[in-house]
Amino acid sequence: MLISGSLAAIIHLFLSRQQEHDGFTQQEWMISIEQMxxxxxxSxxxxxAEHGSVLICTNLSGQDIRFDIYHSMIRKRVDGKGHVPILDHITAMKADIENxxxxLKIESEDQKVYQTAFPVYSYLGGG
Incomplete structure (x- = not known):
């Protein structure tokens, strides 16, 4: 039963992925923002950095967690090492920190613009 339920979810994601053409799904957007x-x-x-095309979070261990654009994706790197894809099918990313x-503003390959905002607790005296 669990296998058939998982298979149905995988097929649904595969089919919905095809329907998105050159963009990404709402679920992919939500997961990537949650990770960031x-x-x-x-932190x-x-x-x-780099005019907002890079977001850098320095964690409590002193490691720099960097989200940047690589080809048509946002990837995550730790201290300049590794390559973890976070969100695919993008053409631009602009991050800014205010108050x-x-x-965060991201443009997908199908020219849709996605925007979000979330608090940075280190700036607010937390974390």
Whole structure:
């Protein structure tokens, strides 16, 4: 029963992925933002670089967690090493920090613009 339920979910994701053409699904967007938000939430410092195309979170161990554009994806790197795809099918990313809030704007390959904002607790005296 569990296998058939999992298979149905995989088939659904595969079919819905085809329907998106050159973009990404809402679920992919939500998961990627949650990953970025969690890294920032657990960081002692958060900053942007390269005119906002890079978001850097320095964790409590002093490691720099970097989210940047690589080809048509946002990837995560730790201290300049590794390559973890976070969100695929993008053409641009712009991050900014204002009043303790990360403002993130992403454009997909199908020219849709997605925006979100989340607090950076280190700026607010937390974390």
């Amino acid at each position: 938000m969690n890294e920032c939430k657990e 002692q410092a958060v900053k942007t 303790g809030v990360v403002l």
